[in-house]
Amino acid sequence: MSDASQISHLLFVKAECETCQLIEPVIGEAIDAGKAIRILVQDDPAFLGAHSPGDDTLLEESYRWNVETTPTLIALDHDRETGRVDGWDRAGWREMLDMPTLAEDLPEFRPGCGSRSLEPGIYENLVSSYGDPGLSARVVRLEEWDDEMESCFDHGWTDGLPVTPPTDARILRMLKGTSRAADEVIGKVPPNLASITVEKAAVNAVMAGCKPEYFPVVLAALEAALEPVFTLHGLLCTTCFSSPIIVVNGPIAKRIGMNWGINALGQGNRANSTIGRALQLIVRNVGGGIPGDLDRSTLGGPGKHTFCFAEDEYTDPDWEPLSVSRGFERGQNTVTLFQGDGVQGIIDWRSNTPEELSKSLAMSLLAVGHVKLAEFTNAMLVLSPEHHAIFRDAGWTRADITASLYDDLKRPGAEIVQGAQGVGEGIDPARGEETVNKFWPEGLLIVRAGGQAGLYSAILCGWTGGRFREESQPVTREIVL
Amino acid sequence: MSAITLRDPTAESAAVNRPRQPPPASLDGKTVALLDIGKMRGDEFVDRLEQLFTESKVSTKRYKKPTNTRTAPTEIIQDIVTETDVVVLALSDCGSCTSCSTHDLNDLDNLGIPGVSVLTTAFKQAFEQQCSKIGFDGASVYTPHPVLNRTTEQIHQFADSVFDEIRAAIVLSPAGGA
Structure with a gap:
């Protein structure tokens, strides 16, 4: 040679x-x-x-x-x-x-x-080994025999479950999921109001287990969460149960393999599980929202690990998706963030007219927050296909269902004022003569999801911040690829 | 096997190390675990600490690792977690005891027991490096090095000279810091 x-x-x-x-x-x-x-x-x-x-x-x-x-x-x-x-x-x-x-x-x-x-999978490793990865997040070097999974726990970076160690190769792959620049600042994450860049979001998305194609959804969810009217700051410091619940609409849900069918609100789907978790890890790691420090939730809830699902826009093409009801076009990719917790199940095996089912669902919805509270929280109703079919077969649209539920959720104030029925909790005694609505007119969000079989629907209860009608609202935002 | 490099997922507004659990505002009604890490002569140091805490009317409970060359057995860690409120680990005067006792300090902290490790001055850097590798902002107090060749009286004097510092490290500082 x-x-x-x-x-x-x-x-x-x-x-x-x-x-x-x-x-x-x-x-x-x-x-x-x-x-x-x-x-x-x-x-x-x-x-x-x-x-x-x-x-x-x-x-x-x-x-x-x-x-x-x-x-x-x-x-x-x-x-x-x-x-x-x-x-x-x-x-x-x-x-x-x-x-x-x-x-x-x-x-x-x-x-x-x-x-x-x-x-695929090789190039980013070569960049991190032999080139300049161009990342600006602080480097954390482990020793030769360190266990990288344990190290992430020791640094306090996890939600209690293992995370994918954020290596340069993985972060570079994640950044390929978006057209946005790594150094673009997205906003300030409470409670510490720390600036977050696309790159820092990618580090946390890696740890959450996201694939690069989920990353635009994570970024949209983060941007929605940081809109002032979403009140993330209050939501994550609250003593209440709630945290961000993410509903994905549009073709991206199918493209990235999200679940809107059987067990849509449960475990087992990578996209559902990790997109919600990425947002929670960002809140923890970048914002500093750590349970026991500034996250002061009395009981918390499993949704604080992750709570993300897609709406079923496929098994009934006539159903108006949540995003459309909130002003977006059909076919636009969006995330809707709702401040809530749950799941509170509704069992109704016997209603077979739309009027009867509306009354039945309303009875369970009255329990949101407290039976005797009104205009105090919002709520999300996840309507299963079998329950929805009862409305659809009678020609009821989303608007019809919403209007009927609104009517069925009215009560005489006298029954729910503070002290009524021997219970101190309740609405302002001055409203005893009024007919009282359970939710604000826009405060009940309906999503169609779930397996094709099962006469069940689910309530995701809203946060107490929802009582300030103008100050704290769900947010829908387009996903930019 | 090669070392791995990760990227910090936090806002980097603080040190890369995880802060330790805040210690209690006072030791009234609290029990201090005195964990003898099992190194020779350490028991004499811990004897004196026990005496000093008792004199200042702070209740203590003694524990001893079977060896300074390994991290504490799970059972000892669990006993400390269930029976006490804060921990003092002593006395690390070698490399393996420093590494192992720093892990013990971190493990106890993760289970809600803040504490302080007492080491000899020669192992200050080792303690800091071990903390940095674990990613943990541990608390430490230092006595002169070496201890092995001292008289019991001298070892007791070392304990006397750092007792206030040890006490301060397991009580929340007035400024609110830990």
Whole structure:
């Protein structure tokens, strides 16, 4: 093998590439003619063993020379590139090697294969090992024998469950999920009102277990959460149960494999589980909303790990999605963030007219917060397909259902004023003569989701902050890809 | 196996280390665990601490690790968590005892028992490095090094000289810091 100063050409190959196999005799022909070609093999170091190839199975050289194809022939002048031929191009090789009759028996052109260094999952590792990842978050170095999962716990970065360790390669892959710049500032996360960049959100999305294609949903959820009217600050410091609940609408739900069907509010789906968790980890790690410190929830709730699901926009094309009812176009990707907790199940196996079911659902909805409270919280009703079918078959739309429930949720004030029925909790005694609504007119959000079988619906109870009608509201926001 | 590099997911407004649990506002009605880490002569130091706490009417409970070269057995950690409120670990004067006792300090802190580790001055850097590797902002107090070749009386004097500092480290400071 020639020493570095004498090498005139670099040739990147891989054993599994048919074009590389095809040109094996050509390489022999060139070397026999005295060409100082340094061969670098990306996969099997024994390939082209007769020509003493270099081992580039770690792909460092392939990365440094920015190789996109195998074979790639690069001409050097004192270690500087003066030209390259990607794939097999007989005329190009003949010219570069100055061998006008090279490879008479071979076809003129073969495109070759993609370089291993560009394969999914590999490239970001090469950038983090050999290049400049361009990340600005503080580096935390572990020792050789440290357990990276335990280290994340020890640093206080987790919600009590293991997280995916945020390595540069994983963060770089996450950032590919968005068109937004890594250093773009999204806003200030309470309670510490700490600035968050796209990159810092990506670090937390990695830890939550998100795939890059979920990341735009995470960013939209974060932006919605940071809108002042969502009152995230109060929501995460509250003694109440609530936290952000994320409902995803639009084609992205299907594209990223979210669940709106069986067990939609439960476990088992990666996108549902990790998108909600990413937002919670951001609140914890960037905002400093740590239980017992500034998160003062008396009891908390399992939804504070994660609470995210999609609406079923598929099994009934006539159903008006939540996002459309909130002013967006059908087909637009959105997140709706609701301040809530739950699930409070409604069992109704017997209603079979829309009027009867509306009354029945309203009876359970009256319990939100407290039976005797009114206009105190919002609520989200998750209507299952079988319950919804009772309304649909009678020709009722979302607007009809909402209006009927609103009427069925009216009560005489005298029954629920403070002290009535022997219970101190209740509405202002001055409202005893009024007919009282349970929720603000816009305060009941209906989402259609769940398995096709089961005469159940679910209530996600709203937060006490909802009593300040103008100050604290759910937020819907478009997802920017 | 090569070392791994992670990126900080926090706002980086604080040190990378996790702050320790805030200690109680006072030791009234609290029990101080005195964890003898099992190093030779350490028991003499802990004897004196026990005496000093008793004289200042603070209740204590003694524990002893079977060896200073390993982290505390789970059972001892669990006993301390259920029976006491704060912990003093003593006395680390070597590399392995410093590393292991710092893990004990962190494990107890994670279970809600704030504490302080007493080490000899020679192991200040080792303690700080171990804390940094765990990602934990542990509290420490230092006595002169070495201790192995001292008389019991001298070891008791060391305990006397740092007792106020140890006490201060397991009570919330007036400024509100830990």
